Amino acid sequence: MSQPTGLRERKRQATRAAIVRAATELFLARGFAATSVTEIATAAEVSRRTFFLYFPSKEDVLFHHIEGHLQIAQRALDELGPEATAWNAVQEATTALVDAFDTAGVDELADLRTEMIRGAQGLPASLMVRLQSVHTTLVTLIRQRFPDPALGPEISAHLGACLGAVAATAFSAHGARRAPAMRTAVQQAGAGFR
Known part of the structure; x- marks a missing residue:
């Protein structure tokens, strides 16, 4: 039986999903090389620091x-x-x-x-x-x-x-x-x- 997901974990999953979604949209619209971590973080409504808590680099999002x-x-x-x-x-x-x-x-x-x-x-x-x-x-x-x-x-x-x-x-x-x-x-x- 699986444990219910707590609020903290749900927020963590939502933040990660927002970063992936923002990066995907930017990569598809502008290309991988032309997209910066700052732009991804801004589009995901998180700080650069938060981005790096989830992904070591923009390559990792791919x-x-x-x-x-x-x-x-x-x-x-x-x-x-x-x-x-x-x-x-x-x-x-x-x-x-x-x-x-x-x-x-x-x-x-x-x-x-x-x-x-x-x-x-x-x-x-x-x-x-x-x-x-x-x-x-x-x-x-x-x-x-x-x-x-x-x-x-x-x-x-x-x-x-x-x-x-x-x-x-x-x-x-x-x-x-x-x-x-x-x-x-x-x-x-x-x-x-x-």
Whole structure:
């Protein structure tokens, strides 16, 4: 049974949502590079200091959704049947992440994320930290279900290959082709681990 959300937590969630909404509108209207943290804070009706309490940088707003999608991946793992293998768990968790991106409305910023990454000529540190956190969390969850120590390195490598393939595909495919290409990338990355 979930605990009711207190007033302080509801206010915190509302402030975070206001920052994300303001940043999204500004990024889409003006572009990522032309939008400053000060402008985002002003549009969200918060101070710069408050912005930085929620996000270390404006790049982090572009990737704000990743941690929330972990809950969706965890539900996919929880729904696996008793016949599932560690390979199935990695494939299902990664596909659940792709599906979350595809249905959560976050793809309105996908082209801006791609533009930012291309301009930086690589993944920003904030995204690398988030992807590492996703990898670590999912490996832990999958290993809880499949605790055989011999499977640990394979689970980690398989998941790393899938996440890397998804990230690379997300930044190379465009529009409506992005999500199907990401699903295909998960299958192809997993083929060598079957």
